[in-house]
Amino acid sequence: MKNNVRNERVALKLTQEDLAKKIGVSRQTINAMETNRYIPSTVLALKVAQVLNKKIEELFMLEETD
Amino acid sequence: MKTRYLFPHRFKKLGWLILIPSLVLGLLLTNEVISFPWLDLNVFALYDPAMLGEKTATKEVFEIMENNLADEIISCLLIVSTLLVACSEVKEEDEYSAKLRLESLLWATYVNAGILIFCILFIYGLGFYQVMVYNLFTLMLLFLMRFHLVLYRASKMSGNEE
Numbered sequence: 136m137k138n139n140v141r142n143e144r145v146a147l148k149l150t151q152e153d154l155a156k157k158i159g160v161s162r163q164t165i166n167a168m169e170t171n172r173y174i175p176s177t178v179l180a181l182k183v184a185q186v187l188n189k190k191i192e193e194l195f196m197l198e199e200t201d
Numbered sequence: 202m203k204t205r206y207l208f209p210h211r212f213k214k215l216g217w218l219i220l221i222p223s224l225v226l227g228l229l230l231t232n233e234v235i236s237f238p239w240l241d242l243n244v245f246a247l248y249d250p251a252m253l254g255e256k257t258a259t260k261e262v263f264e265i266m267e268n269n270l271a272d273e274i275i276s277c278l279l280i281v282s283t284l285l286v287a288c289s290e291v292k293e294e295d296e297y298s299a300k301l302r303l304e305s306l307l308w309a310t311y312v313n314a315g316i317l318i319f320c321i322l323f324i325y326g327l328g329f330y331q332v333m334v335y336n337l338f339t340l341m342l343l344f345l346m347r348f349h350l351v352l353y354r355a356s357k358m359s360g361n362e363e
Contacts, residue, residue, distance in 0.1 A: 151359060161293035163352075166359030173297050 138195045141169040143187040158182040204299065208289040216285025223278040230271055231334065237271040244268045276337065283341035291352065301351050309344035 144154050144165075151165040158179065167173035168183070175183065175195075184191040229235045246266050291298050316339065320332040 155293075160295040160297065163293075163355040163359045164295050164297035167297055167355060170358075173300065176296055179296060 210290045213289035220282035227275045240270040305348035313340045
């Protein structure tokens with residue numbers, strides 16, 4: 136799973152802290168999500184998509200496998 | 202994130218306040234550096250078979266016996282305090298911290314099992330009894346070390362990324 140959370144967050148000029156506050160998680164969670172150390176649940180992914188004003192499939196996508 | 206089986210965050214501090222002195226006292230007591238002779242009291246025992254080398258107890262079940270309560274008190278304090286520290290919410294409890302908690306618990310279980318197998322194979326006699334006493338607490342202590350280490354690493358990492 137890869138994601139565009141960092142790009143979209145930066146585009147909206149939000150810090151990790153801002154985004155974390157808006158969706159009610161810790162900054163560590165946003166960081167782990169952006170660096171692909173953590174794949175969020177569907178509920179959290181939907182919250183992120185809502186705050187970043189994107190469709191969930193625009194933010195999170197499966198990596199192509201051989 | 203609301204979790205059904207975690208204590209509120211404020212219990213973590215209380216847990217640490219009890220855990221650290223209990224751990225120090227427990228280590229000093231098991232290594233016979235300190236003793237509490239004033240805690241020699243009559244207690245009710247459900248079952249008290251004679252230990253190796255001891256005279257046979259007159260009665261093994263449902264008896265009143267004299268015992269030093271220091272190890273019982275410290276053991277209970279250690280169990281309660283490790284539970285309070287391990288099972289209290291972190292400041293910002295969310296699904297990522299829940300994942301770190303679960304992974305740390307699994308890691309601690311595997312490491313504890315590994316240590317136990319090693320001790321079963323290589324430690325005998327009274328030494329093994331001592332291992333079993335320490336083993337009462339090692340799972341939770343390993344979990345606490347690992348969980349707080351990964352939380353610390355996560356906070357460091359997010360600090361660097363900002």
